[in-house]
Amino acid sequence: MNIHLDPSSELQLYKQLANQLIELIAKGKLKNGDTLPSVRSMASDLGINVSTVSKSYHELEEKGLIELKPKAKAIIIGGQKKELEETEVEKVENALKPIMAEAFARGLEKDQMTSLFHRILKQWK
Template sequence: MYINLDFESNEPIYTQLKHQVIAGIARKELAPGEGLPSVRAMAADIGINLHTVNKAYQQLKQEGFILIHRQKGVVVNPDGVPQADESHRARLENTLHPLIAESVCRGISEEEFVKLCSKQFQEFAKEEK
């Protein structure tokens, strides 16, 4: 999997890394049980601080995307990503709320917003087939 970070972005590097790992899992570029580079190796490979990688990995672990073993290293959760529960749905709603509010302020219709969401879903579904 190729990691592409935008060092000029307002989005923190650890968040970009986390999102790219999740996208890799969604696209089936990273299979359950597949190993990821160690914190040090990932930091060296992409030229960022190891604490940044560690923060991304810890969040991915907390959310169930990866497991961190002392002996096996970092692996994509072999049991797959846990299915959405009420906690996930609440977090999703909290994330969408400000995006929808800003979209309304900027004149984006509900139809256009839903179309943008559908386009993103299709991008992942296309790669799954």
């Protein structure tokens, strides 16, 4: 697993880790049933605090992408192709709206946004 955290980034370390794990799931590099390293092991490998990794794992659990079991490793449960419930689609839409609004406010045209969206989609399965 190739994870790089940037301590000088404005984005908190736990969020950087969570985002990178989500991308690995989206790209199929972490598959349903795979296990993540223990919190302690991941923290040691990345040279960060255990609570930072724990916070990332809990965020992924809240998003329904991993399952945490006491005294066991985290198991990937996301990345499976399935029909999303309407509430899940709404969550994604609500998360995308402010990002897209900011892009338009910065001057991106609709065709540039569409092109960017397709370029990003090509990165995933």
